[in-house]
Amino acid sequence: MTKLEVIPLRPDSTERSDDDLMRLARAGAAGAFEALVRRHQTSTLRLCYRYLGSTSLAQDAAQNTLVELYRYVPRYEPRGQFPALLRRIALNQCRMLVRSKRRVDPGVDAPSPAEDPEAEILRAERQRELSRALSKLPERHRRVIALRFGADLTYQEIADNIGRPIGTVRSRIFDGLKKLRRTLGVES
Amino acid sequence: MRKPDVHASRDEWERYLEGELTQSRAAELERHALTCEACAAARDETRALFDDLFDVPPRLLETDLVAGVLARIEAPPVRRAPRWIFAPLVPLAAAAAIAFAFVIPWGDAAEEFRAKSTSPAAHAADDWVGLTAFAVEPGRPPQPIDGALAPDQALAFAYRNIGPRPFDHLMVFGVSEGGEVYWYYPAYDDASTDPASVPVRAGAFDLPDRVTHALPTGPLHVYGLFTREPRTVRAIEALVRSIEPGERLPVEGAGQHVLHLEVSAR
Incomplete structure (x- = not known):
């Protein structure tokens, strides 16, 4: 006998897994996809920012990512791979944005208003230099650095995400950090 | 065997911060940095770089994408001007x-x-x-x-x-x-x-x-x-x-x- 699944029209998003929400969105449950967007928008923004180095570009890329995610709803297979899928989409969107806006200087963010304006200006300046250095990295290094520091993934998670051995991930991260240091003019 | 007083390179401090060194080598570096100003400075600078890499502008995290995403999903697709x-x-x-x-x-x-x-x-x-x-x-x-x-x-x-x-x-x-x-x-x-x-x-x-x-x-x-x-x-x-x-x-x-x-x- 087949057990029927009851799909509520307003899913309780806080208790549902990503797979469940994707399944509910496919079934037309109101609010399911919106709940996914709310749940993952911050992590997507973080990842895109670390790849692109600009708040406005990160916002564009993150929005494109979540719109693109919606296209996966009809054919999504719930196998617990949702975060990996979302990160793959995000990095592809970042890459496309870099390609289409190659001449955009990544360091265009103004410092945020803060309690300590001087510290905030210094912080913004460091981020600007870092973003410029990151933008000069080859894509394969930029991708793993973004996954490590923008998504806070372990090396094994990065390896699973990009489909490469963990040793390759490790060497790309440290090669990438070395290139970053050189560009930033940090002595070795 | 490494000499206990050997200086650490930036590469090695990065591996230290990433937890990629053996416990014994990590402990050795920590001891060494207590008495070597240059290595302590290199470690601190490397840590600052990592902090910057993890750092995100607070106003970015306040961004709410929901309305924009839902509007685009509901709207017919718009093709960008081709190059x-x-x-x-x-x-x-x-x-x-x-x-x-x-x-x-x-x-x-x-x-x-x-x-x-x-x-x-x-x-x-x-x-x-x-x-x-x-x-x-x-x-x-x-x-x-x-x-x-x-x-x-x-x-x-x-x-x-x-x-x-x-x-x-x-x-x-x-x-x-x-x-x-x-x-x-x-x-x-x-x-x-x-x-x-x-x-x-x-x-x-x-x-x-x-x-x-x-x-x-x-x-x-x-x-x-x-x-x-x-x-x-x-x-x-x-x-x-x-x-x-x-x-x-x-x-x-x-x-x-x-x-x-x-x-x-x-």
């Missing part, structure tokens, strides 16, 4: 020159490309296909690219598709040393689409469009990928990510020709 420049912009005389330049000198310029592009481990299908790139400048006939081009160079292409069993579909795209893909055929300007290969005929033909990308300086590997079934941009980009730029793509039964070019400022 593709269509055939009418290529003068007919230039198109004729492409065809002439392509058919006649194939044994010279094009063979030179082949010599640089295919590996000794020959793939039989590759022998029957070929790709030639031409620089297109206003008021001048297209010139075959001899290995170097400018970042904003407008390009046109011609192909050869002959042999006992010619192919039916073609993709032309460049791959930079950083792994970025620049599409020439099919046109790919809208991230929400996944266009497929363009159909090709048996014989030697020029392709109708001239295309300009903002290319990064450095090596650019331009692929002509001939297949029997159409392939999609996303599928090929996934394959590109699995190889080193310039290597043969793992597409079974395909004919491939790769032009290894160098992009440099004018």
